[in-house]
Amino acid sequence: MGGNDVEAPQEIEEKSLFGRLASGLSRSSDRLGQGVLEILTHRRLDDDALEELEEQLIMADLGTAASAQVVANFRAKKFPPDAPKELVLEGLAQSIADILTPCEQPLELTKASPTVILMVGVNGTGKTTTIGKLCTRLLQAGHRPILGAGDTFRAAAIEQLSVWGERNNVPVVARAQGADAAAVAFDTMQMAVEHHHDVAIIDTAGRLQNRSELMDELAKIRRVIGRARQGAPDHVLLVLDATTGQNALAQAEAFGNIAGVTGLVVTKLDGSARGGVVVALAQKFGLPIHAIGVGEALEDLQNFSALPFARALVGLHRHGEDHE
Ligand SMILES: Nc1nc2c(ncn2[C@@H]2O[C@H](COP(=O)(O)OP(=O)(O)OP(=O)(O)O)[C@@H](O)[C@H]2O)c(=O)[nH]1
Ligand SMILES: [Mg+2]
Missing domain, CATH: 1.20.120.140 (SRP54, nucleotide-binding domain)
Incomplete structure (x- = not known):
């Protein structure tokens, strides 16, 4: 400055x-x-x-x-x-x-309402946190999001999403733990239509890509969402943790094939010594990178910008006059 x-x-x-x-x-x-x-x-x-x-x-x-x-x-x-x-x-x-x-492609909403965003990925990559952050950004842009607690598997997952809902002051649709995740997705679609929410973001439980029965569950959730609104989900966002390095490539490969991933969010770039994996992902899959996570707070979600990212990766400052 x-x-x-x-x-x-x-x-x-x-x-x-x-x-x-x-x-x-x-x-x-x-x-x-x-x-x-x-x-x-x-x-x-x-x-x-x-x-x-x-x-x-x-x-x-x-x-x-x-x-x-x-x-x-x-x-x-x-x-x-x-x-x-x-x-x-x-x-x-x-x-x-x-x-x-x-x-470098920011997330775009569809004309059909609600735009449906399904979050998928392995355990702990930052799906639920990203929903909270995304919600804040959508509100700032004048949208009316609603959240679906589709992680009915992990203890406290519903509570965790509810906290993000409260922080953002947006409704969270949930059923009891152990309920059918696809049913929660369906409820969320119905609520969205009934109460005129233009974006529905649906959380899912973390799952390893080699557990075929869990991957089948994702397919079921997608089918049910598609029945509630033709063409939905509009986005299936695979959330990848940058700190896992090359393993993120294997996740993108497996989820891409089975879950119909349409775009990526790469999280934990604030603490990662492995930011280079973003370049590997771009080169191998060419999927849109809709956002990157740079911290745990509500405002820590950025649009992905290619040149600033590349400059930061090689240690150049934004304005180019010096480097470390
Ligand atoms: N530093 C940092 N931490 C993050 C970021 N995104 C998420 N986290 C942290 O990563 C941890 C896991 O985040 P969650 O949002 O619960 O991950 P999840 O994918 O929903 O996890 P499961 O539902 O268990 O599969 C939490 O402690 C988050 O605060 C990020 O961009 N940077
Ligand atoms: Mg979660």
Whole structure:
């Protein structure tokens, strides 16, 4: 922030959110940025250096395919071997952003009401918390969300969603623990229509992707929702925990096939040394990344922006004049 400049509140807000992402990713970028800087500082940008760069990217959780792609993108920019290292680091961020940009897609609501959003994922990735945050954002944008407590499995799951409902002052549709999750989804659809809610967000229990009977349950929930409103659910959001690194790829693969995932939310990027997995996900699946989680509070959900994310990952600050 410069001198006496008065900044618009929105800009300050954006910066603090970016700051949270940047400081969260700093553990990834410490590794990546330092390694890369070492390569760039001590040598010319020749083939050997690029090979080492690729190794650094792989170690930063980008995986082999995305790392090769980043290096190919970088090579295509044809930096002279003695280019200044700041410029080279910017070029690296751009090479990563080239992969991420197609996935930069904010969540859109449908014309048909209610827009139905189904949250899925393995245990503990942040589904329920993301619902709370998403709800806040929808309210701020003037929408009228309603929540469905479709996790009828885990003790206290209904209570947990109810707390988010109370914090946001929005209704939560629930049945008793152990009830049929699809029935809760159906109730939620009915309530949404009856009380003119334009968005219904339905929670589900965490499940491992190799438990076929639990994956079948998701299919049933989707069918029931589709019966209540043709074409619904509009979004099946797979919530992935960035700290699980490459395992997130296996989850995306399995849920993508069976649960009809339409987009991703990647959480816990505030504390992760493994932010590079986002690049691997983008390269492998190309699914929209609708939002990222950068903390546990209501306001800690951001739209995913490719270039700022890539710059934070390589340790560049937002305004580009310095890096760590
Ligand atoms: N630091 C951080 N913590 C998060 C984030 N998102 C969720 N959490 C935390 O992760 C933990 C699990 O979150 P939940 O929302 O309960 O996860 P869930 O996927 O609903 O879990 P199950 O319902 O048990 O499958 C909680 O302690 C959250 O506060 C995030 O973006 N950053
Ligand atoms: Mg949950």
